[in-house]
Amino acid sequence: MSGSASPVAVRASDLSVTIDQLDADIYGLRGQVEQGGVASLHTDDATIVAAAIHVLDGWAGEVHLLPPALDVEVLPAGAIVLEPSRAGAAVAGDSSLAGETMWIVYTSGTTGAPKAIAHTAATLSRTVVRSERSASFVWGLLYDPNRMAGLQVLFQALRTSATVVAPSLHEPLSERIAELVDGGVTAISATPTLWRLVLQTPAARELELTQITLGGEIADQRILDGLASAFPSARIVHVFASTETGAAFSVTDGRAGFPAAYLEDAPRGIELQIRDDILHVHSPGVSASGPDGFASTGDIVEVVDDRVLFRGRASGVVNIGGANVWPEEVETLLRQHDDVLEALVTAKANALSGNVLMAQVVARDAVDGKALRKEFRSWVRDRAPGTHVPAMIKVVDALDISTAGKVTR
Amino acid sequence: MTIRSAILEQLTELFEEDELDMPEFVDETVLLDTELDSLGFAVLVTRLDEELGFDPFSMMDEPVYPVTFKDFVDIYERFAPDEA
Numbered sequence: 001m002s003g004s005a006s007p008v009a010v011r012a013s014d015l016s017v018t019i020d021q022l023d024a025d026i027y028g029l030r031g032q033v034e035q036g037g038v039a040s041l042h043t044d045d046a047t048i049v050a051a052a053i054h055v056l057d058g059w060a061g062e063v064h065l066l067p068p069a070l071d072v073e074v075l076p077a078g079a080i081v082l083e084p085s086r087a088g089a090a091v092a093g094d095s096s097l098a099g100e101t102m103w104i105v106y107t108s109g110t111t112g113a114p115k116a117i118a119h120t121a122a123t124l125s126r127t128v129v130r131s132e133r134s135a136s137f138v139w140g141l142l143y144d145p146n147r148m149a150g151l152q153v154l155f156q157a158l159r160t161s162a163t164v165v166a167p168s169l170h171e172p173l174s175e176r177i178a179e180l181v182d183g184g185v186t187a188i189s190a191t192p193t194l195w196r197l198v199l200q201t202p203a204a205r206e207l208e209l210t211q212i213t214l215g216g217e218i219a220d221q222r223i224l225d226g227l228a229s230a231f232p233s234a235r236i237v238h239v240f241a242s243t244e245t246g247a248a249f250s251v252t253d254g255r256a257g258f259p260a261a262y263l264e265d266a267p268r269g270i271e272l273q274i275r276d277d278i279l280h281v282h283s284p285g286v287s288a289s290g291p292d293g294f295a296s297t298g299d300i301v302e303v304v305d306d307r308v309l310f311r312g313r314a315s316g317v318v319n320i321g322g323a324n325v326w327p328e329e330v331e332t333l334l335r336q337h338d339d340v341l342e343a344l345v346t347a348k349a350n351a352l353s354g355n356v357l358m359a360q361v362v363a364r365d366a367v368d369g370k371a372l373r374k375e376f377r378s379w380v381r382d383r384a385p386g387t388h389v390p391a392m393i394k395v396v397d398a399l400d401i402s403t404a405g406k407v408t409r
Numbered sequence: 410m411t412i413r414s415a416i417l418e419q420l421t422e423l424f425e426e427d428e429l430d431m432p433e434f435v436d437e438t439v440l441l442d443t444e445l446d447s448l449g450f451a452v453l454v455t456r457l458d459e460e461l462g463f464d465p466f467s468m469m470d471e472p473v474y475p476v477t478f479k480d481f482v483d484i485y486e487r488f489a490p491d492e493a
Binding site: 320321348349350351352353356358370373374377378381386387391392 | 422425426427428446447448450451452454455456459464466467469472
């Protein structure tokens with residue numbers, strides 16, 4: 001196999017594929033689905049997802065992306081299950097295009113069954129900026145490639161002819177970071193949860209990042225400041241987007257939230273509205289949008305001075321003694337404490353108060369749990385109403401993190 | 410450890426954590442006369458659930474609101490799972 005002259009498109013843990021190889025359909029995907037047909041791809045291998053984007057976008061009618069293990073009951077009848085194979089490869093089919101391909105991604109299903117969300121290349125690459133700068137990026141992929149966030153990174157990289165270094169998700173984070181360092185990665189997109197872990201990984205200091213993207217969760221001031229100090233020459237972008245609405249808009253000023261002026265002056269033409277405290281974006285191309293083209297992001301926001309700040313997910317609101325509390329607000333408060341690396345706050349039903357909050361905290365140093373508990377509870381009590389003070393605080397070694405890079409609630 | 414002493418231990422810890430004045434808890438102590446508010450009792454019940462493995466307030470068919478410390482202890486003793 002040749003292809004050495006062609007730039008590397010995706011460098012996985014055990015395999016690199018070039019643009020030429022993607023063009024040649026090395027996994028033989030296109031021959032397996034009719035023009036305009038419905039197919040599903042079950043993989044967490046970034047080279048296979050990249051190949052699918054390359055040869056199926058504009059050819060297939062729908063491509064459902066699923067993790068290898070996920071149950072297929074959610075798939076429409078008649079969907080072809082793609083079987084990527086290097087053996088029967090390189091049969092380039094009819095090169096004419098059928099039209100727009102729907103890329104179907106599934107939400108993590110934190111509340112019940114996975115939910116299918118349809119996207120197009122246009123909605124997935126809305127944040128892509130074709131510039132000299134982005135073409136020289138080497139992207140590091142820490143996300144699962146079959147999820148929304150990972151798919152966005154792959155679309156972004158393929159559209160700008162940049163290389164993606166995609167270590168296997170089955171390796172520990174420290175090894176994945178080492179592979180990113182070896183691959184000369186200059187740009188990484190990750191959730192605030194993943195970034196906090198990256199900052200705790202010694203090898204991360206060797207990364208020479210020029211582009212840092214945060215998305216998927218609330219980026220608080222502390223993580224923005226931490227990244228700015230660890231990677232002083234990087235441009236830090238936090239993206240506001242959700243699976244439901246596709247790529248939306250981004251902020252680069254290093255401050256939490258986004259400018260309130262965006263509500264009047266649509267950022268890059270994307271209209272924003274706050275309805276019943278929930279941020280809505282004008283996103284007519286996606287399945288979740290209403291008749292007027294606005295889709296709910298599900299994020300509760302609050303305007304504070306010149307800034308729109310995120311309080312939490314609308315679905316995550318907890319009633320405590322009659323007051324609405326967003327667990328994410330308490331997490332943000334806890335993370336502002338110098339001894340807290342990471343925090344997760346959940347609700348537990350209680351017959352006396354409706355609910356109480358239960359916190360798990362990863363502490364900087366293993367210290368006496370009882371003393372820390374007292375310290376952390378009074379930290380919250382001094383800064384928020386009593387309803388926000390967790391009933392229990394457990395000091396744990398690490399939080400559970402999903403393949404989407406978010407803390408498992 | 411008896412249920413009563415487990416409750417007292419959790420109460421002491423909670424009063425200490427929240428920097429409240431801990432009164433002497435006797436049978437007749439009226440709960441709402443202490444500095445612990447209703448949210449505080451929700452916290453206490455949560456911690457006792459972790460410690461003792463049951464929450465009587467979520468088990469009762471008709472809600473019962475304890476007035477005195479004795480009422481509170483009685484509820485826990487009544488709903489305690491049968492063991493040895």
